[in-house]
Amino acid sequence: MEKTDVLVVGGSAAGIIAALTGKSSYPDKSFLLLRQEKQVMVPCGIPYIFGSLDSSDKNVIPDAVLKNAGVDIKIGEADSLDIPNKVCHVSDGSEIGFEKLVLAVGSTPTVPKWLKGAELKNVFTIPKSKEYIDGILDALKDVKKIITIGGGFIGVEMSDEINKRGKDVTIVEILPHILGLVFDDEIAISVEDLLKSRGVKVVSGVGVKEILGDGKVNGVLLSNGEKLEADAVILSMGYRPNVSIAEKAGMKLNELGFIDVDRYMRTENKDIFAAGDCAAKRDFVVGKPTGVMLASIACAEARTAGMNLYKLSSVKSFSGTIAIFATALGDLAFGAAGLTENQAAKEGLDIITGAFTGVDSHPGTLPSAHKQTIKLIAAQESGVILGGEVIGGPSTGELINLIGFAIQNRMTVNSMLTAQVGTHPLLTGSPIFYPLIKAAEAVCCGLKHS
């Protein structure tokens, strides 16, 4: 039987980071990463294979990253765990003994059981498999009309990229607006309008009843009775955590069906950790389990797991999940961090919001200038910043991280008023109307009058 000190199961973001961080924290231990895929894709890069990149080969994480760090790789599927004896059974019949185990087994695209027609030819999901993605790429070459079911990040990014290749793309979204779980309406509507202006059709506020076809897909029947023609359908209806191996081994799942972990990413068994899409997450603000899955969160969790494998650190622990996302359509970008106004209201938090629209370079007459809108969501009682949303140019990705840092450090809108930022004509809003501080001012103004 093969033996390793630390076995990491799963080869995507969480697995790679757990192995790398673990090895760098405990260089004397041996690390083995077991994964199904021959080649690992950059997970968030997948939609861009269909437009901006011209092949999945450009979206591969090289194994050298692991090998150079001294992590061994084995290709194979973990079949079951013998926890008392600390052995992992691999589907090829081999066994791996371990001292510590990290489950980073990820998630799988959701296909609802009630959805008829999902098995038809040219109906695809978006898993993290290079072979499968290459298959979609190939199949889409000859089709004209594509329907994307589900207008979350992946559905929106895929649709915009496929549209760049001159296809007729329609997104069907059951919520009133695309990205409706991530953004408040005013931002979601902006994204929707932009997407439409770029040629992607959007049918929102309508569900899907059935996928139509005969062997091969030819259309989609909507919940309002309307039929849309389609040569191919992409299902981006969410993801569910891969927990079958944990379940089989009798490990505890949380109420949302994720592998239960503490703030060190340890499961009930102190030698078994979980990180990434398969691991339980608690919201940073509310403390309740949340189902948000992002590669960036997976990496933060995996770093925590890796550092705490053999020795718990009181400071290197995970204090709750803050969803921080961004995406871009052309040269406009959209981001969100923490709670939206809708989410906060649903949780019963007493909040106040403020927004400001400025520009992302200054003076606004510069050719590189984009409009930049920032909305902040703060606690009414304390002014603590709970969330933020941004529309702007390419700096949106790091700007939403700035708001993410404000949330993580429990900054208040008051502290934001005297916060120091650097500004530069070509790179940021003006020091006088820096939109983040102006949005905080708008919140403060509301606080004073409430």
Add this chain to the structure above:
Amino acid sequence: MEKTDVLVVGGSAAGIIAALTGKSSYPDKSFLLLRQEKQVMVPCGIPYIFGSLDSSDKNVIPDAVLKNAGVDIKIGEADSLDIPNKVCHVSDGSEIGFEKLVLAVGSTPTVPKWLKGAELKNVFTIPKSKEYIDGILDALKDVKKIITIGGGFIGVEMSDEINKRGKDVTIVEILPHILGLVFDDEIAISVEDLLKSRGVKVVSGVGVKEILGDGKVNGVLLSNGEKLEADAVILSMGYRPNVSIAEKAGMKLNELGFIDVDRYMRTENKDIFAAGDCAAKRDFVVGKPTGVMLASIACAEARTAGMNLYKLSSVKSFSGTIAIFATALGDLAFGAAGLTENQAAKEGLDIITGAFTGVDSHPGTLPSAHKQTIKLIAAQESGVILGGEVIGGPSTGELINLIGFAIQNRMTVNSMLTAQVGTHPLLTGSPIFYPLIKAAEAVCCGLKHS
């Protein structure tokens, strides 16, 4: 005699923000802003008038900003203050009575007394005067060879912009490298190399002895005896605070010659505030007086002054200056926040540094990807982050603000290891190799082995 509740003297960033924040905090009070300039320029936009913008008219802050907020404007020069009677004497002979006063009188380009030839025709400084800048623009039309003396931000930005118009530009810098006060050598050398590759000549490590000419400038004599030909010379040798009005009124200056203020930006007299380039600054980390002047710092100080005019807020105070800068040459950008390694070493701080080079979008095969290097400077004892430097693409401006927030919140490299960020292929580095977290890892690795 004209009377106002609050008199703000100075019309640039600090004056505008002090008036706007003051008026929004105390809407029942009357606000009058007294300034010399008929039209106010965006201060950091000035270098871009010489290249990217084609006229100073595109770099003007409209008066509507103040007028719409209910702030009155008077054009005139404050001549002297009668503090006991709370009266400001204006050079046109008029007087303005006030209850509260904010001095936001800015700074003036430094021309060393020993520098012969500074009075020659076609020798310019870069003040914040539209007429003067228009004069330079006009004069530069017919010249070929331009020498910039001083390779700080303004000298570098001016030179790169002028170079875009096909002029022969040489920067002379007395330090070993341009931007040597702001960046550690490795970053400064990168900027210098890029600037040279764009066609700007750089002579560094050499001082200037004299500006040569006969009525009109024709060259520069260097400290090594070499003579450089020039049809025009731009002096960007720093700025000194405008404190003559404060000095005449007997107000206290600090040891660097700035108007002394407390953390509410109050002078010794509780009814008189100062903010911006003329006001004293204390370094956030070291606590010592610092001479750094930036529009963004000016705005943070002015916001503090405006909020505390009539009622001190224990939380809305200024906790020390963190220099946060960024600049760009083409599509590459450079930023710094807090202390550099050099500065920290000079102050005697026991520090440790770490750096990482990744990309600013991912996979790195994306056409929009730039290399991104981040260096962090942390305290050896505690891991508290004291400074950071960035080279990267257009997201550098907000990324350096992210490091600025880490410094302001006294985050440690340990807390950075479990920090949550959002990542997106088109907008940021990858979640696996997000350069800021990898740089923190590099620091931690050094800490462990030291």
